[in-house]
Every structure is written in C-alpha cells, then in structure tokens.
Amino acid sequence: MKKSVILAVMFAFILTVSSGAFAEITLTVAEIHPEDYPTTKGLFKFAELVKERSNGEIVIDVKFGGVLGQGEKEVVEQVQFGALDMARISISPVTEFVPALEAFGLPYIWKSQESMWKVLKGDIGARLLKEVENYKFYGLCYYESGARSFYNSKREITKVEDLKGLKIRVQSSQLMLDLVNVLGANATPIAFGEVYDAISKGVVDGAENNWPSYESTAHYEVAKFYTLDMHTRVPEILIASKIAFDKKLTPEQIALVMQAAQDTQDYVIEKWNERVEASKKIVLDSGGVTVTELTPEAFNGFVQAVQPLYEKYGAKHKAIIDEIRAAQE
Structure with missing residues (x-):
C-alpha cells in the first residue's frame, strides 16, 4: 500500500514538473492601428515566428486597434513600469524617455526611405536600440512609418x-x-x-x-x-518592458524574441509600400x-x-x- 502511494506521488510530481517545463508564456503587445495596418501585420508575423521558434512555449497576443490605450505616451509608461509587456509605437513619444532617439525625428534629416533603413539596420540603429535599455526598456526593432x-x-x-x-x-x-x-x-x-x-x-x-x-x-x-x-x-519602434521580460523570460528566450522581431522588419517595409x-x-x-x-x-x-x-x-x-x-x- 505504501509502495503504491509513493509511486502515485512520484507520478504526480513528474506530471507537475513536465507540465511546468512546457508552461506557455503569453506576452501582450499593444498596437493602436487596425488589424490590416502594415505594422499590425508585422506584429502578427512576429507572433508567428516567436511561437514557431520557441516550439509553442512563447505566445504573443497582439492587441490592435488601441484597445489598451489610444495615447502612445501612456502606453509607453505602462511598458516602462511593467504593466504591459510590449508596444509598437512611434519613436516621437519615446524621445521623452530616451532623448538620444530625438535625432531620428529631426525634420528633413532623412534623404529617402532607403537611406533611412541603411542607417537603422547599421551600427547607428543597433547602438540606439541598445541605449533604450538604460530606461527600463528593451528595443526590439524598428518598423517603417513612411513620411x-x-x-x-x-x-x-x-x-x-x-x-x-x-x-x-x-x-x-x-x-x-x-x-x-x-x-x-x-x-x-x-x-x-x-x-x-x-x-x-x-x-x-x-x-x-x-x-x-x-x-x-x-x-x-x-x-x-x-x-x-x-x-x-519618424521610424516606429517595438519596445518591451525590461521589468516584465526579465521576470518572465530567460536570457535565451529574450534573444529569441529580439531576433524574431528584427526578422520582421523587411516584411513590414514590403507591406508598408503596398x-x-x-x-x-x-x-x-x-x-x-x-x-x-x-x-x-x-x-x-x-x-x-x-x-x-x-x-x-x-x-x-x-x-x-x-x-x-x-x-x-
């Protein structure tokens, strides 16, 4: 009898550990634009890549249409303090928190879409995404936003x-x-x-x-x-809460999410131009x-x-x- 009880407890423990090992992590991302907007499509592609590459362990819930807030500054504040996992927003409101990004929003600084992306995909763009981490954010990637x-x-x-x-x-x-x-x-x-x-x-x-x-x-x-x-x-930026990510994800999972985000940039440019x-x-x-x-x-x-x-x-x-x-x- 005791042996049966011990085996049952061990079996229950194994099930608990196994289910915990594959517990689904849901991350929410806010988007003010409608479902068919280019950046929203980019976020759905981002969610698809993350789910595929994490073998279903990480799920991105795209909340579009401004259901989590119509004011971008308020959304940024929610992300900064960990109340919201991620948001796709214009860089302009983020400059209030990350002053270095102001340079990207200066009038007539970009010669063309092509020259802008040359900068954003290069050392300058990468450096400023890293700068975002000093303000309780992770900078995941840039998105196209037109002129x-x-x-x-x-x-x-x-x-x-x-x-x-x-x-x-x-x-x-x-x-x-x-x-x-x-x-x-x-x-x-x-x-x-x-x-x-x-x-x-x-x-x-x-x-x-x-x-x-x-x-x-x-x-x-x-x-x-x-x-x-x-x-x-003014480029768009996909930002994540450093507080939320560091709590919910391992360093390896954060790297996976970041790479998936960056892999959607060209997709959004294509959808944007269309x-x-x-x-x-x-x-x-x-x-x-x-x-x-x-x-x-x-x-x-x-x-x-x-x-x-x-x-x-x-x-x-x-x-x-x-x-x-x-x-x-």
Missing part, C-alpha cells in the same frame, strides 16, 4: 507661410510641438484615436501623418487638404481631396524654417546627426 505630411480642413498649403495660425494636432513630443510651432502653426497634443472628432468639431484644424494613417483613420473625410512636405520620417499605394488610390478615388506637391522653392522654404530646431536639439545630438548624414552619403 509624415500636413493635412487640414481649412485651405491648401503651397508654401510654409500658409500654415500660419492653423491648429495642428501633434504627438505628445516636445520636438513635434516645436516643429509645428516653428513653422507658424499652433501645435496641439491630442491622442491619436481622438483626432477625427477633434478635426470634425473644430478643436483642431488638421494634423500631420503618413498616407496609410491619413486613409485608415478616414481623416481625409474631414481634412481634405493634404500637402506632401514630408517633414519627417499599403501606401493602396491608400493613395482610396483617398484620390474618394473625390474632393486636394493633394499638393511642393515646388523645390517652396520645399526649401520649409527646410529653412525648421533650422532653429537644429540649433535647439542639434547641440546635444551633434555627433549622432553627423553620423546619420555621413551614413547616407
């Missing part, structure tokens, strides 16, 4: 002077506030999910964003003047939207107008700015 341009409900913008007096929604970032203000408009921070109502009710006159965001949010319905000044190409063309078609086919391409002279007017930002932010980031410019040659 941001101004749109508004009031008038066509053909030169920088036309922005004067317009109330423009911006992300919660001092750099973005300064950028819009130095161009003569009035910067107004508003959560991304509230922009449509804010424009339609006249709280703001417009905003600034890329083609897919302009289309997917239907902002083109309420802000029918879109000027392609392409003032910034979506840009699709978004352009949707907007242009809708009718009533005025899309303005600046003349070289007008474009130069925008570039000259933002030079004070390089005086304000350039001093503390001069070395990295010089590196970025040299790497694009």
Whole structure:
C-alpha cells in the first residue's frame, strides 16, 4: 500500500514538473492601428515566428486597434513600469524617455526611405536600440512609418507661410510641438484615436501623418487638404518592458524574441509600400481631396524654417546627426 502511494506521488510530481517545463508564456503587445495596418501585420508575423521558434512555449497576443490605450505616451509608461509587456509605437513619444532617439525625428534629416533603413539596420540603429535599455526598456526593432505630411480642413498649403495660425494636432513630443510651432502653426497634443472628432468639431484644424494613417483613420473625410512636405520620417519602434521580460523570460528566450522581431522588419517595409499605394488610390478615388506637391522653392522654404530646431536639439545630438548624414552619403 505504501509502495503504491509513493509511486502515485512520484507520478504526480513528474506530471507537475513536465507540465511546468512546457508552461506557455503569453506576452501582450499593444498596437493602436487596425488589424490590416502594415505594422499590425508585422506584429502578427512576429507572433508567428516567436511561437514557431520557441516550439509553442512563447505566445504573443497582439492587441490592435488601441484597445489598451489610444495615447502612445501612456502606453509607453505602462511598458516602462511593467504593466504591459510590449508596444509598437512611434519613436516621437519615446524621445521623452530616451532623448538620444530625438535625432531620428529631426525634420528633413532623412534623404529617402532607403537611406533611412541603411542607417537603422547599421551600427547607428543597433547602438540606439541598445541605449533604450538604460530606461527600463528593451528595443526590439524598428518598423517603417513612411513620411509624415500636413493635412487640414481649412485651405491648401503651397508654401510654409500658409500654415500660419492653423491648429495642428501633434504627438505628445516636445520636438513635434516645436516643429509645428516653428513653422507658424499652433501645435496641439491630442491622442491619436481622438483626432477625427477633434478635426470634425473644430478643436483642431488638421494634423500631420503618413498616407496609410491619413486613409485608415478616414481623416481625409474631414481634412481634405493634404500637402506632401514630408517633414519627417519618424521610424516606429517595438519596445518591451525590461521589468516584465526579465521576470518572465530567460536570457535565451529574450534573444529569441529580439531576433524574431528584427526578422520582421523587411516584411513590414514590403507591406508598408503596398499599403501606401493602396491608400493613395482610396483617398484620390474618394473625390474632393486636394493633394499638393511642393515646388523645390517652396520645399526649401520649409527646410529653412525648421533650422532653429537644429540649433535647439542639434547641440546635444551633434555627433549622432553627423553620423546619420555621413551614413547616407
């Protein structure tokens, strides 16, 4: 009888250990964009790679559509303090926590999509992802976010002077506030999910964003003047909570997750470029939207107008700015 009891206890112990060894770890990632958005597709690909490479031990739960918060700054804070495992966000709000990333968001610093990715995939990009760890984050990878341009409900913008007096929604970032203000408009921070109502009710006159965001949010319905000044190409960043990751994952598992994230970068670039063309078609086919391409002279007017930002932010980031410019040659 005693022998049977001992065997039963041993068997139960073995089952417990075995099930524990293969216990599923679920990590949640927040995304403000809808399910069919390029970065959201990238996160689903990321989840697929992690599950496959971890043999099902690690599962990524993608929470899209802003269900975990529409304000990116608030989401960043949740990640930093371990309340949320991961988030895909614009670099702009992260600069409030990781100042070195401000250089990536400076206006007109990137010559093209290709030259930007040359930098992000190189030593400079890797170094700044590592810098993120000093602020209770892990920087997993960068994602494509296109070029941001101004749109508004009031008038066509053909030169920088036309922005004067317009109330423009911006992300919660001092750099973005300064950028819009130095161009003569009035910067107004508003959560991304509230922009449509804010424009339609006249709280703001417009905003600034890329083609897919302009289309997917239907902002083109309420802000029918879109000027392609392409003032910034602010990369997206996939960040993780250092507190949460160090608690839930082994160093080997963290490395696996990081590599899987980086392996989705090219996938997102491909999906992004496809979506840009699709978004352009949707907007242009809708009718009533005025899309303005600046003349070289007008474009130069925008570039000259933002030079004070390089005086304000350039001093503390001069070395990295010089590196970025040299790497694009």
